[in-house]
Amino acid sequence: MHPVRIVDLFAGPGGLDVAAERLGVATAGVEWDSAACTTRRAAGLVTVEGDVRLYGPSDFPDADVLAGGPPCQTFTVAGNGAGRRALDDVLSFVERMVAREDREEIAKDLSKMEDERTGLVLEPLRWALEAIDVYDRPYRAIVLEQVPAVLPVWRAYAEALRKEGYEVDCGLLRTEAFGVPQTRKRAVLIARRGSEPVELPSATHRTYRKGMSRDEGDGALRAWRSMDDVLARTSPFLVISNYGTGGDPKARGRRGSWEPSATVTGKISRNRVVGLDGAELERFTHSEAGRLQTFPGDYPWSGRDVGQQIGNAVPPRLAMHVLSAAFGWSPPDKAALRALDTWAPAAALVDEAVAAYV
Secondary structure, X not given: OOOOEEXXXXXXXXXXXXXXXXXXXXXXXXXXXXXXXXXXXXXXXXXXXXXXXXXXXXXXXXXXXXXXXXXXHHHOOOOOOHHHHOHXXXXXXXXXXXXXXXXXXXXXXXXXXXXXHHHHHHHHHXXXXXXXXXXXXXXXXXXXXXXXXXXXXXXHHXXXXXXXXXXXXXXXXXXXXXXXXXXXEEEEEEEEEOOOOOOOOOOOEOOOOOOOOOOOOOOOOEOOOOHHHHOOOXXXXXXXEEEEHHHOOOOEEEEEOOOOEOOOOOOHHHOEEEEOOOOEOOOOOHHHHHHHOOOOOOOOOOOOOHHHHHHHOOOHHHHHHHHHHHHOOOOOOHHHHHOOOOOOOOOOOOHHHHHOOO
């Protein structure tokens, strides 16, 4: 079997790529945010800085796995809602693409959307169909993740990919159910070419509920991991969220260090950290925020808007489980998961290394 190589669209600072590399899978990421590219290069990840729409399968001839997490701002509750309002349009575009309508006509209609980022969710499908139609070289696996609001799009993708010879599964995964010390839901799709059934990864840890002991729940699963489990702070603390619960700025969410973190967002640096006596403590460093996402503690966060880079990333530990399921492998073992503790960043890649991929 030839080696697995992943082309990662909208690759961000490298969450999926970190997981893949630790599993022994080579990656190349396409990302247009220069700050995220600065971090990726500092980490030694193969990086092509540019617009995904300007590239295609022919630019990455060695890649046989397609991955991607398109921008989610227009699909999130915190965004302006353009994605939700345009959901029916997006689903219609999926049908048109699968029907092989003229690509220029589709591109012209996409340009009329209220927010151009909404149409970016269709890019992985363009790449997948182009690999089939133009190059007769289908990706043997496809892995996609997004915010929960995008699940209807992934379901439409699933129907389309089944018609192209893929086995597919998609649904919502909770990050703490895979040992991420953070509660976060993601819409995930995995597809694999052939007739072997594909299933999303099974939970390894219990899910979290407020007020529930970590010892409660399914005894066959491990306890969820807490902030204390991954951060080297010397005493318990409370995190007071920057956001107000239910839209009330006075009702700010609170999590104790003995619980998983709330969803890590790009505004994590605004969350207050206080001792149990109410004393103000140092807010989360970039390294700590990254650890809550399960990045290595020494990951070389660089460039501007580091908090946003961290908040936008897919947690590497979750990505390890998703990739293993997509490839039909056993769940990652302890050694693979422990490899996420440190990164020992390599020197930035030279242009020649990037040129080998594009």
